[in-house]
């Protein structure tokens with residue numbers, strides 16, 4: 028399998044090269060040249076998560092030997108997840124909640140970031156790269172901690188995470204700034220997630236800087252979903268949850284399902300789209316936004332317009348105006364029109380918008396939830412179903428209800444639940460009637476535990492007494508400088 032750039036199809040590399048590079052040199056994102064079909068869905072019904080992971084990933088990571096790929100999968104999906112089934116599905120109010128937060132950092136990012144370090148290490152072997160890899164990561168809360176957890180203390184790799192100083196939850200921040208590991212660096216930027224992500228992308232394109240770090244025997248890669256090595260492992264859980272429901276006779280074979288995804292950087296829903304193209308019987312892909320409803324506007328009008336204020340919401344991981352992976356969808360839906368993608372992305376960066384005239388979005392439905400609706404939905408589902416959701420999942424459940432009432436479509440539906448409510452204790456607690464006031468975050472978590480009888484995960488409880496190890500901040504324009512300081516490669520260090 029070859030991987031080509033969305034902005035220039037002539038650029039074609041292997042999977043291990045794509046995983047190491049993270050992003051194409053022309054600024055485009057790597058996509059598989061073809062999306063392989065999965066013919067035997069039935070066989071998956073009796074497979075463990077790891078076996079389904081292997082069935083899918085071997086079609087994409089074709090330059091990995093079978094034994095090496097199996098080892099990566101075995102090491103990734105082990106007892107760092109709190110359940111052997113890795114991603115349980117829970118029936119709530121006639122829909123199926125796919126809980127993707129049973130990994131070490133309690134967010135769906137663990138599903139791919141548990142394996143990416145192994146894939147990356149193996150890729151350096153395959154390509155005989157001797158340089159030390161520096162992972163640059165932009166996060167609006169969840170990717171950062173999951174990437175730190177995955178890459179901490181991995182020999183030959185350093186990881187630098189940039190998060191918006193005032194744009195993540197208290198627990199998300201604490202998870203990151205208390206991260207141990209000599210090879211980890213965490214920086215709060217004075218800006219929002221888009222600033223962090225743009226800054227990282229600019230650094231990937233900064234030829235002079237790339238030469239400087241190359242001279243110092245480093246090379247950059249990415250742990251965000253712009254890296255194809257992040258995206259492919261996310262396809263697995265859609266096949267897995269579907270097969271599990273068929274096995275449990277909650278779905279008939281070939282019965283179509285809808286999939287709802289709370290959407291920020293568009294990676295998770297793109298993975299669901301890939302699953303559909305690969306043969307998973309999916310009816311609609313339902314993209315759920317928070318008040319940053321740029322995707323809702325886009326799917327209705329064809330105009331992607333980021334000329335608006337980014338709103339800080341209670342679902343910070345989705346506080347994003349530049350949904351990077353949409354670029355991949357445009358490439359696929361346009362039949363691989365790299366020139367159109369390149370010019371649209373240039374227009375977005377220069378003028379702040381682009382317009383798509385002839386693309387068919389019929390696979391998608393999009394809507395959004397307001398802050399008020401999110402709180403009401405958490406409360407309603409808790410009262411009626413005794414199920415506590417985090418605000419991102421509530422965005423999705425609420426949008427699904429809008430879809431159902433607008434379309435009267437009653438097909439069975441899988442809703443991706445992307446984080447544990449305990450990462451967003453304040454919002455979850457106040458939504459179900461706990462007075463939060465100016466109470467300490469950890470006290471709120473205890474009260475939430477008392478009321479819901481759901482135990483606070485130990486790794487969140489113990490954050491309270493952890494020492495802050497990362498006290499770095501920078502302006503959004505100074506990201507290069509701080510990287511130079513961490514790596515000791517600046518002119519002053521010459």
Ligand SMILES: N[C@@H](CCOP(=O)(O)O)C(=O)O
Nearest residue numbers: 166167168169170251252292
């Ligand atoms: N929601 C993300 C933003 C980055 O998304 P990614 O999937 O591209 O890593 C976060 O939590 O950081």
